[in-house]
Amino acid sequence: xxxxxxxxxxxxxxxxxxxxxxxxxxxxxxxxxxxxxxxxxxxxxxxxxxxxxxxxxxxxxxxxxxxxxxxxxxxxxxxxxxxxxxxxxxxxxxxxxxxxxxxxxxxxxxxxxxxxxxxxxxxxxxxxxxxxxxxxxxxxxxxxxxxxxxxxxxxxxxxxxxxxxxxxxxxxxxxxxxxxxxxxxxxxxxxxxxxxxxxxxxxxxxxxxxxxxxxxxxxxxxxxxxxxxxxxxxxxxxxxxxxxxxxxxxxxxxxxxxxxx
Amino acid sequence: xxxxxxxxxxxxxxxxxxxxxxxxxxxxxxxxxxxxxxxxxxxxxxxxxxxxxxxxxxxxxxxxxxxxxxxxxxxxxxxxxxxxxxxxxxxxxxxxxxxxxxxxxxxxxxxxxxxxxxxxxxxxxxxxxxxxxxxxxxxxxxxxxxxxxxxxxxxxxxxxxxxxxxxxxxxxxxxxxxxxxxxxxxxxxxxxxxxxxxxxxxxxxxxxxxxxxxxxxxxxxxxxxxxxxxxxxxxxxxxxxxxxxxxxxxxxxxxxxxxxxxxxxxxxxxxxxxxxxxxxxxxxxxxxxxxxxxxxxxxxxxxxxxxxxxxxxxxxxxxxxxxxxxxxxxxxxxxxxxxxxxxxxxxxxxxxxxxxxxxxxxxxxxxxxxxxxxxxxxxxxxxxxxxxxxxxxxxxxxxxxxxxxxxxxxxxxxxxxxxxxxxxxxxxxxxxxxxxxxxxxxxxxxxxxxxxxxxxxxxxxxxxxxxxxxxxxxxxxxxxxxxxxxxxxxxxxxxxxxxxxxxxxxxxxxxxxxxxxxxxxxxxxxxxxxxxxxxxxxxx
Numbered sequence: 001x002x003x004x005x006x007x008x009x010x011x012x013x014x015x016x017x018x019x020x021x022x023x024x025x026x027x028x029x030x031x032x033x034x035x036x037x038x039x040x041x042x043x044x045x046x047x048x049x050x051x052x053x054x055x056x057x058x059x060x061x062x063x064x065x066x067x068x069x070x071x072x073x074x075x076x077x078x079x080x081x082x083x084x085x086x087x088x089x090x091x092x093x094x095x096x097x098x099x100x101x102x103x104x105x106x107x108x109x110x111x112x113x114x115x116x117x118x119x120x121x122x123x124x125x126x127x128x129x130x131x132x133x134x135x136x137x138x139x140x141x142x143x144x145x146x147x148x149x150x151x152x153x154x155x156x157x158x159x160x161x162x163x164x165x166x167x168x169x170x171x172x173x174x175x176x177x178x179x180x181x182x183x184x185x186x187x188x189x190x191x192x193x194x195x196x197x198x199x200x201x202x203x204x205x206x207x208x209x210x211x212x213x214x215x216x217x218x219x220x221x222x223x224x225x226x227x228x229x230x231x232x233x234x235x236x237x238x239x240x241x242x243x244x245x246x247x248x249x250x251x252x253x254x255x256x257x258x259x260x261x
Numbered sequence: 262x263x264x265x266x267x268x269x270x271x272x273x274x275x276x277x278x279x280x281x282x283x284x285x286x287x288x289x290x291x292x293x294x295x296x297x298x299x300x301x302x303x304x305x306x307x308x309x310x311x312x313x314x315x316x317x318x319x320x321x322x323x324x325x326x327x328x329x330x331x332x333x334x335x336x337x338x339x340x341x342x343x344x345x346x347x348x349x350x351x352x353x354x355x356x357x358x359x360x361x362x363x364x365x366x367x368x369x370x371x372x373x374x375x376x377x378x379x380x381x382x383x384x385x386x387x388x389x390x391x392x393x394x395x396x397x398x399x400x401x402x403x404x405x406x407x408x409x410x411x412x413x414x415x416x417x418x419x420x421x422x423x424x425x426x427x428x429x430x431x432x433x434x435x436x437x438x439x440x441x442x443x444x445x446x447x448x449x450x451x452x453x454x455x456x457x458x459x460x461x462x463x464x465x466x467x468x469x470x471x472x473x474x475x476x477x478x479x480x481x482x483x484x485x486x487x488x489x490x491x492x493x494x495x496x497x498x499x500x501x502x503x504x505x506x507x508x509x510x511x512x513x514x515x516x517x518x519x520x521x522x523x524x525x526x527x528x529x530x531x532x533x534x535x536x537x538x539x540x541x542x543x544x545x546x547x548x549x550x551x552x553x554x555x556x557x558x559x560x561x562x563x564x565x566x567x568x569x570x571x572x573x574x575x576x577x578x579x580x581x582x583x584x585x586x587x588x589x590x591x592x593x594x595x596x597x598x599x600x601x602x603x604x605x606x607x608x609x610x611x612x613x614x615x616x617x618x619x620x621x622x623x624x625x626x627x628x629x630x631x632x633x634x635x636x637x638x639x640x641x642x643x644x645x646x647x648x649x650x651x652x653x654x655x656x657x658x659x660x661x662x663x664x665x666x667x668x669x670x671x672x673x674x675x676x677x678x679x680x681x682x683x684x685x686x687x688x689x690x691x692x693x694x695x696x697x698x699x700x701x702x703x704x705x706x707x708x709x710x711x712x713x714x715x716x717x718x719x720x721x722x723x724x725x726x727x728x729x730x731x732x733x734x735x736x737x738x739x740x741x742x743x744x745x746x747x748x749x750x751x752x753x754x755x756x757x758x759x760x761x762x763x764x765x766x767x768x769x770x771x772x773x774x775x776x777x778x779x780x781x782x783x784x785x786x787x788x789x790x791x792x793x794x795x796x797x798x799x800x801x
Contacts, residue, residue, distance in 0.1 A: 008463075050659040070662045084654040084656060085651075086589075086729075089588070097580050101661040145657075
C-alpha cells in the first residue's frame with residue numbers, strides 16, 4: 001500500500017508537488033495521470049526514495065519514505081519512463097547485477113532469469129549485449145528487472161513503451177494478476193485508453209495538486225463526460241482543444257500559402 | 262538518415278555553422294546531472310591548467326635555449342599534449358554515435374556533418390592549444406628576438422597543434438574504415454594504450470635530447486626530419502627571416518603535411534563519413550551471428566571468490582565495473598589511454614639504465630617517478646569510473662536498497678585493482694626479475710603495491726557520485742590528466758623518504774606496515790564518507 005500525507009516537493013521557487021494526500025490500498029491499480037510537468041515523476045521519485053520530500057510524509061509498503069527508505073526500496077519495483085539500462089551488458093548480466101543489488105541469492109537470481117527469459121521470449125538473447133536490442137526487447141528487460149525480487153509495490157512509468165501488441169497485452173494481464181494477489185500498482189501513463197481499461201482508480205494531478213480522484217466511472221459521472229480523455233482535458237485544459245487545433249492548422253496553412261505566393 | 266548519397270556531398274554552410282554553434286554550446290555548458298557538481302566547465306579548467314603549464318615550461322627554457330630550440334621544445338610539448346587530448350576526447354568528438362539518434366533523420370549531408378565534428382575538435386584544439394602557447398609566445402621575447410616573434414610563434418604553433426590533432430583524426434577514421442566497428446572498439450583500446458605510450462615517451466624523450474643541444478640549430482640532427490614539431494619550429498624561423506636551407510626544407514614538410522591533411526585526406530573521409538557512422542550504429546545488428554558471451558572458468562572462479570564478500574554491494578560494484586571496463590566505449594577510452602603513461606615512464610627508466618636493485622641503494626629517480634606515476638594513474642582510473650556513456654542507467658542505484666552505497670565504490674575499486682592494477686604490477690615485477698635477483702624484484706614490486714594502496718584508498722575521499730552515473734564532458738579527461746602531470750613533481754618527496762628508509766630493512770618493514778595500516782584507516786574513513794554522500798546524492 002501507499003499512503004501520502006500533504007506530500008510536497010519544491011525546487012527553488014517552484015512547487016512541483018503541492019500537498020498531495022492519497023491512500024492506495026493493497027491490490028489496487030492506481031492510474032496516476034497529469035499533463036506534462038504536472039508533478040507525476042516527482043511524486044514517483046519521492047515515493048521510490050530517489051528524491052527527498054520538502055514537506056509532508058508518505059509510507060510505501062508500510063515503511064516511511066524518509067526514515068525507512070531502504071525498506072521502502074526493498075519492497076518496490078520501478079520501471080522508469082526512460083527505460084535506461086546498461087546496454088553493454090547482456091540481459092542475463094543486467095538481471096544478475098540487479099539481483100545482486102537486492103542481495104538476492106545467486107541460485108534464485110539464476111532461476112528468475114531463466115523464468116523471465118522464457119516468459120518474455122528472450123531465452124535466445126540472454127547472452128547477447130543489449131546495444132543491438134529493439135526498444136521493446138530492452139523494455140522487457142527493464143520490466144523483468146522490476147519484478148526480479150517480487151516487490152510488494154510496483155511503480156510503472158509508461159511501461160508499455162516500445163512493447164508490441166502481444167507483449168503489451170501480456171503485461172496488462174500480469175498487472176491485473178499481481179494486483180489480484182495483493183500487490184499495489186502505481187501506474188503513470190499518457191495512454192488514457194489503457195488507464196481506462198486497466199486501472200481500478202484514477203488520480204489526475206494538475207499543477208502539483210490532485211484535481212480528481214475516483215474510479216473511471218465516477219470521474220465520468222462527476223464531470224459529465226463520456227470518456228476519460230474528455231475528463232482529463234476538462235480538468236487540465238481551460239480552452240476548447242478542438243477550436244485550438246483548428247485555429248493552429250489554419251495559421252500553418254495560411255502561412256505556407258503566403259510563403260508560396 | 263544522414264545523407265550519404267552522391268547527390269548530397271556538398272557542405273551546407275548554414276547547417277555547418279548551426280551544428281558547430283550547437284556543439285560548442287554543449288561543450289561549454291556541460292550537462293552535469295547533479296546540482297552538487299562543479300559549475301566550472303572542465304574545458305575552462307583545462308585551459309587554466311594548460312596556461313600554467315605553458316608558462317612554467319617557457320620560463321624554464323627562455324634563459325638557455327636558442328630561438329629554434331625554444332620553439333622546438335615548446336611546440337613538441339604543445340603538439341604532444343594536443344594529440345593526447347584528442348586521443349582522450351576522441352570518443353566524445355569525432356566518433357559520436359549518439360548523434361545519429363538526434364541528427365540521423367535530419368537532412369544533413371555526410372560532408373556537412375563530418376566538417377561540423379572536425380570543426381568542433383579543431384576549435385577545441387585551437388582554444389586549449391592557445392592556452393598552452395599564448396604565454397610562451399610572450400615569454401619568448403626574453404630570447405632577445407624581434408616583437409614579430411609573438412604573433413609568428415603563436416600562429417605557427419596553432420597551425421602545428423591543428424595538424425597534430427588532424428593526424429589523430431585521420432588515423433582513427435582510417436582505422437574505422439578498415440575495421441568493423443565491433444572489432445574497432447577492441448582494437449581502439451589497444452591502439453589508445455600504444456598511442457598514449459608513444460606520446461608520453463616522446464614527451465619525456467624530447468627534453469632529454471634537448472638538453473644536449475639547447476643552443477643548436479637543425480643541421481645537427483637528422484631525426485628532426487621525422488619529428489613534425491621540428492617542421493613547424495623551422496617555419497617560425499623562416500617567418501622570422503632566418504633562411505637557412507634546413508629551415509626551408511623542414512618548413513616545406515610542415516606545409517606539405519597540413520595541405521595533405523586538410524585538403525586531400527579529409528576530402529575523401531568526409532564523403533564516406535555518413536556510412537562510417539552508419540556502420541558504427543549497425544555493426545552489432547547486421548552481424549549474421551551475434552556474439553554470444555559465455556561464462557569462462559576464470560569468471561566462475563572469480564564469482565566464487567566474490568561470494569565471500571559479506572556485502573552484496575561489493576559484489577555488484579565489482580560485477581558492473583568488470584563488464585564496463587570490457588565493453589563500455591567511454592569507460593574504455595577513459596581508462597586505457599592513461600595506462601600508456603606509466604608504461605612510457607617505465608620504458609624511459611630502462612632507457613636511462615635506471616633499473617638498479619633498490620635494496621643495494623640503487624634507487625634511481627626515474628624508476629621511482631615511473632612507478633609513482635602508476636599510483637596516480639590508478640587514482641585517475643578509479644576517479645574515471647564514475648563516468649559512462651550509459652550514465653542514465655544509474656537510476657537503478659537510487660531505487661535499490663543499498664545498505665552501504667560506499668561498498669559499491671569499493672567493489673568498483675576492487676575490480677580496478679584486480680583487472681588493471683595487479684596485472685600492471687605483475688608486468689613490472691617480471692621486468693624487474695630480468696634485471697635484479699628474483700626475490701628482490703618481487704619484494705620490491707610488493708612494496709610498491711603497498712605504497713600504491715595508500716593512494717588507492719585515498720581516492721575514495723574524492724568520489725561524490727555512484728559509479729558510471731555521470732556523463733562525460735569535453736575536457737574532463739584532459740583535465741584529470743593535466744592535474745596528474747602537475748602533481749608529478751610532488752612525488753619527489755616520497756622518493757626522498759624511500760631513499761632513507763631503504764637503507765635499513767627494519768625501517769623498511771616498519772614503513773610498509775604503517776602504510777598498510779594507513780591504507781586501512783583511510784579506506785574505513787572514506788567508506789563512512791561515501792555512505793553519507795551517496796545517500797543524499799541527487800538522482801539523474
